[in-house]
Amino acid sequence: MQRHKTFIYITLSVFIILFAIFSFDGYYFYDDYSYAYYAYHLQNGTYQVATPDIFAHRWGIIAPLALLYYVFGISDAVNIILPLLSTLVSLFLVFRFIKNFDNSLSIILVLLFIGLDFYTLFFANKLYPDVLLTTLAFASVTIFLERQNSIQKAFLFIFLSFWAFLCKELIIYFIPFYIGVFIWDLKSKKHLLFWVYSIFFGILFTIAYISIYKYYTGNWFYRFSLIQESHYITSFSYFDKPFIHTIHRITYEPFFMFINTGLMITMAGGLALFCFPKAILIKEIKFLLWLVLGATLMFWFFSTHFTAYNPIGLFPRHILFLMPFFAILSGYAISLQNKKITLTISLIWALSGVYAYTSVGIKYSLLYMILALGLSITLFIPKLFKLYYIFLGLILLAHPVYTMLKSTETGYRDEKTLVQTYLKQLSKPSIIFTDDKLSSGYLWYYGFQKPTNIEFKEFTEYEKYRNTTKEVYVLLNEYSVEYFDLIGYPPPVYIQKTPQEWKKIAELGKIILYKKP
Numbered sequence: 001m002q003r004h005k006t007f008i009y010i011t012l013s014v015f016i017i018l019f020a021i022f023s024f025d026g027y028y029f030y031d032d033y034s035y036a037y038y039a040y041h042l043q044n045g046t047y048q049v050a051t052p053d054i055f056a057h058r059w060g061i062i063a064p065l066a067l068l069y070y071v072f073g074i075s076d077a078v079n080i081i082l083p084l085l086s087t088l089v090s091l092f093l094v095f096r097f098i099k100n101f102d103n104s105l106s107i108i109l110v111l112l113f114i115g116l117d118f119y120t121l122f123f124a125n126k127l128y129p130d131v132l133l134t135t136l137a138f139a140s141v142t143i144f145l146e147r148q149n150s151i152q153k154a155f156l157f158i159f160l161s162f163w164a165f166l167c168k169e170l171i172i173y174f175i176p177f178y179i180g181v182f183i184w185d186l187k188s189k190k191h192l193l194f195w196v197y198s199i200f201f202g203i204l205f206t207i208a209y210i211s212i213y214k215y216y217t218g219n220w221f222y223r224f225s226l227i228q229e230s231h232y233i234t235s236f237s238y239f240d241k242p243f244i245h246t247i248h249r250i251t252y253e254p255f256f257m258f259i260n261t262g263l264m265i266t267m268a269g270g271l272a273l274f275c276f277p278k279a280i281l282i283k284e285i286k287f288l289l290w291l292v293l294g295a296t297l298m299f300w301f302f303s304t305h306f307t308a309y310n311p312i313g314l315f316p317r318h319i320l321f322l323m324p325f326f327a328i329l330s331g332y333a334i335s336l337q338n339k340k341i342t343l344t345i346s347l348i349w350a351l352s353g354v355y356a357y358t359s360v361g362i363k364y365s366l367l368y369m370i371l372a373l374g375l376s377i378t379l380f381i382p383k384l385f386k387l388y389y390i391f392l393g394l395i396l397l398a399h400p401v402y403t404m405l406k407s408t409e410t411g412y413r414d415e416k417t418l419v420q421t422y423l424k425q426l427s428k429p430s431i432i433f434t435d436d437k438l439s440s441g442y443l444w445y446y447g448f449q450k451p452t453n454i455e456f457k458e459f460t461e462y463e464k465y466r467n468t469t470k471e472v473y474v475l476l477n478e479y480s481v482e483y484f485d486l487i488g489y490p491p492p493v494y495i496q497k498t499p500q501e502w503k504k505i506a507e508l509g510k511i512i513l514y515k516k517p
Contacts, residue, residue, distance in 0.1 A: 005107045008393075009095045012115030013088055015400075020084045020125040022404045024076070026412025029441025031055060032079075032127035039065035040074060040448045049216035054226050060136075060167030061129040074447055083131040087124040090135045091115055094324050097142055101282070103335045108389045110331030114324050116396035117266045119316045122403070129167035130317040136164035137171055137321045144178070145287055147191035154197030162205045169227070170312075170321060173298035177291045228306050236315075239308035249311050250301055257314040259352045260360045262399065265371065266323055268352075269330025272344040279338050285329065292325045334375070337385060346376045363399075370395055411479040414508035418475070419445040422506050422513055423454065430471040432456045435480040435491075459492050471515070474502065478510035 027033060034055035041047040043066040051057070061082070068078045094114050098107050114120060123131045140160035143153055164171040185191045213222040238246045258264045273280060273289055280286050299319055303309045312318050333341050353368030374395070378385040408414075415438070423432065424446070434442075434456060442456045443449075457465065465472070474495075481491050490496070502514040 005095075005099070005104055005111065008108055008111050009091070009115075012111055013091060016087055016091065016115065016121065016124055017084065019121050019400055019404055020080055020087075023121075023400075024080060024125045025408055026410040026415075027079075027127070027441065027444065029437045029444070033441040033444060035061050035065060035127050035129070036074075036079060036444065037448060038062045039069055042066035043070040049212065050222070052226065052229075057223050057226065058129050058167060060163050060165070061127070061132055063166075064132075065127070079127050080125045083126055083128065084124050086131045086135045087120065090120075090138060090324055093135070093138050093142065094328065097138075097284075098328060098331075101332075105386070105389060106332050106335030108331075109334055109392065110328050112389060112393050112396060113266045113269075113330050114327035116393065116400060117323050117327065118262050118399050118403075119320055120323055121400050123317060123320060128317060130170075130320045133164050133167040133170060134321040134324065136160050136167065137174070138324045140164060140171075141174070141288075141291065141325075144181075145284055147181075147185070147194045149191060149193035149197075151197050154194050155201050158198055158201040158205060162202075162209075170318065173295040173302070174291065176298065177294040180290070180294070181287075224306075227304075236313040237310060239305055239310040246309065246311065249314070253314060254300055256355065256359065257316075259355050259368075260364065261316045262364055262367065263316055263319070263323070264348065264352045265367070265396070266330055267326045268345045268348040269333035269341075270326045271348060272341045273329050273333050275344055276338065276341055279336055279341060280332075282332070285332050288325050288328060292322060292329065295322055334388070337378075337382070339379060342375060342379055346372045349375070367395065367398070408509075409479060411477055411509055411511050414511040415475075415477055416445060418506055418508050418511050418513055423473070423475070424451075426454055426471070428471050429453045430455070430473060431465055431468060432473045432475055433459055433462050434475040435459060435477055435484060436489075437480050437484075438475065438477065459495055462492065462494065473505070474498075474514040474516070476512045476514065478512070 034053065035058065038047060038051075038053075038056045039062045042062055047056075056062075065079075065082055068082060072078050072081075091111070091114060095107075095111060098110050101107050120134075140157055143157040143160070146153070161171060161174075182195060185195060210220045210223075214220045219225065238249055258267055270289070270292055273285075274293060277286070277289060280289065296319075299312065299322075301311065304312050330345075333345065349368045349372035353365045353372060356368055357365035371392070374388065374391050378388055419442070430453065432442075432454060436458050439456045439458045455470075459474075476495065476498075481495065485491065498514065501517050503517060505513040505515050507513070
């Protein structure tokens with residue numbers, strides 16, 4: 001079993017690399033495009049601190065990406081490398097944290113839960129700060145748990161925590177736990193030097209941070225004013241809707257999100273330990289349990305708005321940074337072979353399967369039910385428990401492997417080829433009408449060098465330019481059109497039924513380029 005855990009760690013690392021490569025399907029051209037855009041300007045020396053876009057200030061991801069652009073150039077491969085390396089480092093840090101656990105099976109289960117967690121894999125090739133936040137948050141917590149009276153350790157803890165904050169503000173969800181431990185240490189007079197150093201470096205970093213904004217913008221709290229101003233009305237906001245929507249959000253809706261996205265697979269063991277905390281025999285696990293509890297409550301109730309109550313949107317990436325901790329808790333919980341805990345986990349999975357069937361269909365429902373059944377059987381046939389990790393690994397592999405093998409959902413490669421083959425060759429002044437996604441992110445295909453003779457406009461702006469003297473093209477990505485139609489934004493009539501007089505210039509899969517005569 002000792003050799004098995006190292007083999008599984010290496011195998012999972014290789015699988016993560018393969019998944020990141022073969023499941024890559026382009027970009028959303030919103031958040032991810034913004035980080036790439038500002039990283040380009042940073043490495044090019046044209047970045048402006050006084051930029052009102054909130055994404056421009058997530059330096060934790062922009063700075064390392066800019067460095068990679070500077071060294072290797074701008075490419076899809078570079079955009080994949082950053083989140084992929086971060087995911088691999090997260091797996092390594094988890095393995096390093098648990099490798100000395102007495103129960104080798106516990107180690108293997110933890111590795112499977114984190115290495116095959118679908119959203120951990122899903123974001124392994126996505127240019128989102130949540131991936132780096134996950135790595136930095138876990139690294140900082142492992143240092144914090146030791147709380148050595150060392151100036152180097154205290155500096156590293158604050159540095160990693162601050163870097164995590166520069167990626168995304170969600171690291172503040174750990175503050176209640178840190179305050180609780182600080183009070184405990186103060187009363188017991190332990191680790192006091194660590195706290196002195198940490199508070200000193202925390203103040204130092206904060207002063208340096210707000211001083212940068214004061215120098216470039218004239219406002220010490222420019223970054224925080226942007227957070228306040230960035231709240232706008234969407235289908236995912238709460239402050240603009242009847243309060244009953246907020247009540248739903250802070251009661252049962254997070255549970256339903258965890259179930260519908262499959263996160264409950266990794267979270268179930270942690271929830272079971274919340275019910276039976278006395279079963280925990282390892283001090284570090286107890287610490288993680290309270291950390292996760294505090295952070296989860298912050299996710300549940302904390303407002304993202306300073307003047308109005310607005311809980312954070314229910315997206316899997318907003319809790320991604322807690323998944324390594326939940327994986328450790330779940331792997332440990334199952335390895336205890338405690339009947340009450342095992343039954344609780346099985347029940348959580350079974351109930352999740354029932355709800356998933358009514359909400360998202362058979363895929364996740366079947367997954368939950370199989371997991372619940374497999375774990376329950378070990379109660380009646382204990383000898384099978386030693387083989388449970390094989391069963392768990394095979395079941396958890398199903399969704400990632402399917403994602404790797406399925407066909408494109410964005411048509412990114414065909415769209416990229418078409419733009420580079422045809423649109424880059426246009427010499428006459430032209431207007432390209434396309435979907436909101438491409439009109440927002442087309443500069444990626446031009447290496448962020450804005451073309452002088454081409455404009456990209458949304459489909460909805462077509463009427464404004466009906467009498468233009470420029471050449472008019474329509475780039476139709478049927479994948480994007482289907483997506484926007486699915487979320488309630490149907491395309492204009494002229495896109496639903498293309499005029500016969502339009503000339504088809506090129507067609508690659510579901511990506512079509514027309515020219516208006």
